[in-house]
Amino acid sequence: MENWTALPKKDLMMEIFMAEQELEHTNETFWNSIKCSPEIWHCKDVIDDNFWVIAKWKTFIVWYNDIEEGFNLSSFKRDGEFLQYQASKQGLNEALKKLKQKI
Template sequence: MIWEPITSEELSLEILKGEKEMNPENFQFWNEIKFKPTKWTEHEFGDEGGGFWAVAKYKSFVLYYNDIEEGFNISKFEKEGKILNYGAEQDELQFAVMKLRKLN
């Protein structure tokens, strides 16, 4: 089977699924940090798919969907649009948001 990058429509479904599973505190936090999904570059593994879909920012961290591993990941960023660290977590959105809330 040939790998295909996730479409924005498929990503929207993943986000909706995660939002339905969030508790009220995490949902409020999510609504404060989320933005319209945008492709950010990541040069270790992300070039083939044109980058990964970034969906939220908190402090110096970006929350993005790794469609190779099929899960949400967190990375530091120094410049908007560039993911610094590849992550291979397979987290659903609600779990990644909980992890992000705990970062300082």
């Protein structure tokens, strides 16, 4: 994955917008309380790369994997770096459901 660059922010914002249109009502309030302004974070787990983090809750983040084109859940210890790479193509609803199961 040499020379990989993260998805442009305007494209990410469109992905988020489209995913928000499909949110289940039970996830909508939760999403609005944890979403953040997208930030590029670093992951050194499986691949040494950068991805957009779009939500934070305690020690968990929801991030967009533009390689797989899906939303993922990982843990973190410090801002800017997360611990596990996920190769999921799940939608935002599924990522939020998994997060809610952990809390």
